[in-house]
Amino acid sequence: MGFWMIVILANLIVGVLVGLTGVAGFLLPIVYTGPLGMGVPEGLALSFAAFIVSGALGAMNYKRVGNLDIPFGIRLSIGSLAVLGVKLNLVIPEGQVKILLYMVVLLSGVSILLRKDKAQTEGGGKAGYQITEHLPSTLALGFVTGMICSLSGAGGPVLVMPLLVVLGVNVRTAVGIALFNSVFIGIPACIGYMTQCSALDLLPVLAAALLAHGVGVVFGSKNAVRINQIILKKGIAVFSILIAVWKLAF
16 A cells, blocks of 8 residues: 555656646656665656656647747657667666666756756846757757666656756746657657566556656646746755765665
8 A cells, every 4th residue: 555655646746846847757766766666677667657648748738828849849859769778778787777867866956956046037048059040959969868868767857958948948948848858758768668677567556657647747737827936946956956865875
């Protein structure tokens, strides 16, 4: 009973946070490989399945309010349709993958914490480099971030969103694009990790996790305007840093 409660509550809470802020999906692998004691392939397979759901639902909501550049999102996602991260996971020892995972969570938390509020609300200046105008750079960014995310278990938005903002994309549009992109990162990664474990044994867990995660994302998306997102993101950042430091230390 405790196992199922953790699965449902973790996916529900993370889904709400993803719906509210676009980030926090990277917390799921920690729950699966930590308190639930699952192996890395099983934890990442379940996590990326959830990222597909949250990415699709979140992207639809951002598109509805005009904060999703679909043509650019497609170009970025073409580069992300790679399974190199999954292939690397096959040859890197599980212990090292866990260290990489927690390092990504730590750096992600730090990046959220250090991001300036002005940049979050204004999305950076328009006078600088605009990645949306450069196809080779867009494909390269999609490939590199897709590889890192599929290897480490970082969902996508927490890594892609700040990079897009730095490269000239408005922050709200960056969140929408990152959620859209996470679907394309998640599909090959989920399939790749599913082939490394017993998919049939995971089906009951997968069903419960995706249902709870989807409910959380829908609820979070509908209530995003009611929450001070700056404070919420700072809280997620601090929580992520503390969890990552604890797991790396012990």
